[in-house]
Amino acid sequence: MDVKSARILIIEDDEDDYILTQDQLEKLDRYRFEIDWVTNLEDALRQLERNVHEICLLDYRLGAYTGIDVLEKAQALGSHVPIIMLTGQSDEDLDRLALKAGAADFLVKGDITNARFTRAIRYAISRAEIEKARQQSLDAEIESRSKDRFIAHLSHELRTPLTSILGYTELLLNGDKARDATKELSTILNNGQHLLSLLNDILDLSKIAAGKLQLKPAYVKLNSFVGDILTLMQMPASEKGLSLQFYSSARAPESIYADPTRLRQVIINLLFNAIKFTDFGEVALWVDYDPAEPEKIRFKVSDTGIGIAESEIDVIFIPFQQLEDVTLKKEQGAGLGLAIATELVRRMEGEISVKSKLGEGSEFTVSLKLPEQLRSTLKPLDVKVSDTKPIDCFAQLAGKILIVDDLLDIRQLVGEMCRSFGLEVCFAADGSQALMAISEPDNDFDLVVMDIHMPVMDGRKAIVEVRNQGFNKPVLALTAANMKGVDIELTSLGFDNVIGKPIDRNVLYQSIAAYLSTSETELEVQSANQTQADNEEQASVLVVEDDADAAELIVLLLESLGTKAEVANSCKQCLNRIAQSNKFSHILLDKNLPDGNGLNLATEIHQLQENSDLIIISGEEVSDQELTDNGIKSALLKPISLQQLQNLFA
Structure with missing residues (x-):
């Protein structure tokens, strides 16, 4: 008893x-x-x-x-x-x-x-136990919410200084002020980017621990998926003098079903580790499919590096367990990447394993389930690796902009970036100063870049007042908060687009260029090199995508094909761009936009412009019936690759 x-x-x-x-x-x-x-x-x-x-x-x-x-x-x-x-x-x-x-x-x-007393005592104690359990549950929920708020605040506080570190370093590397310090600046940039990756790892681990990590599975084309990864990993491999190879089974499925973003994160993490711990030889990515085991597809990453001691294999997947580089006698990294990769693979109902021999190399294998409907079409993979380069030179923009941020170094950083784009720049330190500046008759601003977290009046309150004053020019939000739903919240308040911190110079340029035209001087230079007739004949594409990184990648890929491209980040921006110009031969529409659905947007576009080919880009399959009902030519499945775009414009 x-x-x-x-x-x-x-x-x-x-x-x-x-x-x-x-x-x-x-x-x-x-x-x-x-x-x-x-x-x-x-x-x-x-x-x-x-x-x-x-x-x-x-x-x-x-x-x-x-x-x-x-x-x-x-x-x-x-x-x-x-x-x-x-x-x-x-x-x-x-x-x-x-x-x-x-x-x-x-x-x-x-x-x-008598017995009544016993029953009363028993009942009262049971009631107390229930109340105690309820209170403990409530306390745990409060603690969890406090932890979430702390992590969100920590993310903001770390991203803000990283914005200055990375942004100013890129400005110096791309300018003429510090040509003699290129090596040192590159070191600063690399380490700053490493800090940013550690921050992202910590946030991912926190989401996993809290059960708040959401997967978005979709049908993923293997050719483009693998090609994009190999394209990205070429540079870090070549910097160490390593050969980056790709191997595949004789036949493999055309598509798999997984979260493309998270699977990409897992494979890239394994490739980065392989490169980091390999000093000579090769690093290889394998796609392995065996018809004798049709229910599984495997991704393998192998290297000819230092290998892993048998005693360490059991602990490398545990958070904060670092692998010691036996050649340098030091630990590298925070020990989070493999722990996160393991959990991501587990959430995708897969497995991750490793085989290694000290001094000879390692092989990591990620096994995922392959749905039965994807096993019927098997053929050799045709993976193409693109030679993509970052944008260093920007077409000069024309216009006057207001930059609003309470931190002086961030204001100056964004100001220097915008001046390098050819823009006239003014500043305000908070929302109230911004309102006064906008209300001045002499300040005819073409665009405003505004931080969200500021004293006196924050960005959320300021945008409401700005719109109430009748200011209808573009206003872009700056925020270090990358939580789900922030973009939708800010655009609903009146912002036209959202730029994350740390600020990427290319993303900032693309975001501003979506609203401001190039300067007359730049247009004159362009016309000297190319006739107006050539310009009219050249295909022009409008990319409607709310994810700044995805939009930038699509633009870069299109430009590498010799195709002009512009960006809109919402349904509203898309319709405004089309109303201003009907020159777009193709319009790529993201299916899920912050202020609407790409399928529904297609109907409104047809009313403004009948001759454009509309293409849906989506992380999930779109049925032929949906495309036909909305007058859409075709659909592209994310992640978008160069091969997909080449096929589109062939």
């Missing part, structure tokens, strides 16, 4: 009654009680306020006070201890009054020797 422990408070000023009650409690063999006894109101309230007892037995008469007085005063102090009222004689009116005042039960002292 299980014996329950409970702590009981007895409030009784008659010692004989206290001893009688104590004796009866000791006879309840299913319970072991720890008893506290008080005889006056002050001590009673002091004990009840502590909320450390499972039950309280309260005498109705306590000196000059009644039990009702004690109940009311205890509740006012925040006590939630169940109280059983004891009285010398039966009184139905008193019984109802006690229960109405909050008593758990009402007993006559003469009943403490």
Whole structure:
């Protein structure tokens, strides 16, 4: 028989009654009680306020006070201890009054020797246990929310200085001011980007621990998916003089079903680790499909590096366990990447494993389930690797912009970037200053870049006031908050686009260029190199995508094909761009935009412009019927690759 422990408070000023009650409690063999006894109101309230007892037995008469007085005063102090009222004689009116005042039960002292007393005690203890469990659950929820707020705040506080570090370093590397310090600046940039990746890892690990990591599975074309990864990894491999190879089974499925962003994160992490711990030889990515095991597809990353000791293999997937580089005798990294990769693969219902031999190399294998409907079409993979380069030179823009941020170094950083784009720049330190600047008749701003978190008046309040004043020019939000739904919230308040911190110079340029035209000087230079007729014949594409990184990548890929491209980040921006110009031969529409659906947007576009080919880009399959119903030519499945775009414009 299980014996329950409970702590009981007895409030009784008659010692004989206290001893009688104590004796009866000791006879309840299913319970072991720890008893506290008080005889006056002050001590009673002091004990009840502590909320450390499972039950309280309260005498109705306590000196000059009644039990009702004690109940009311205890509740006012925040006590939630169940109280059983004891009285010398039966009184139905008193019984109802006690229960109405909050008593758990009402007993006559003469009943403490019978079964009713036992039932009352048992009930009160059960009620206390339920309340305790509820309170613990509530406390855990409060703690979880506090942790989430702390991590969100930490993310903001770390991203803000990283914005200055990375942004100014890129400005110096791309300018003429520090040509003799290129090596040192590159070191700063690389380490700053490493800090940013560690921050992202910590946030991912926190989401995993809190059960808030959301996967977005989709059908993924293997050719383009693998090609994009190999394109990205060429540079880090070549910087170490390593050969980056790709191998595949003779035949493989055209598509898999997984979260493309997270699977890409896993494979890139494995490739980065392989490159980091390999000094000569090769790093290879394999796509392995065996028809004898049709339910699985495997991605393998192998290297000819230092290998892993047998004693370390069991711990490398544990968070914060770093692998020691035996050649340098030091630990590298934070030990988060493999732990996150393991959890991501597990969430995708897959497995990750490793084989390694010290001094010879390692092989990591990610096995994923392959749905039956994807096993029928097997053919050799045709993976093409693109030679993509970052944009270093920007077509000069024309216009006057206002930069609003409470941090001086961020204001100056964004200002320097914008001046390098050819823009006239003004500054404000908070939302109220921005309102005054915008209201000045001489300040005819073409665009505003505004931080969200500022003293005096923050960006959220400021954008509402700005729009109420009638300012209808573009306003872009700057924020270090990358939580889900932030973009939708800010655009609903009146912002036209959202730029994340740390600020990427290319993203900032693309975001501003979507609204401002190039300067007359730049247009003259362009016309000297190319006739107006050539410009009219060249295909022009509008990319409607709210994810700045995805939009930038698509533009870069299109430009590498010799195709002009512009960006809109919402349905509203798309319609505005089309109203300003009907020159777009193709319009790529993201299916899920912050202010609408790409399929529905297609109908509105047809009303403004009939001759454009509309293409949906989506992370999920779009049916032929949906395309036909909305007048859409075709659909591209994310991630968008160069091969997909080449096929589109072939």
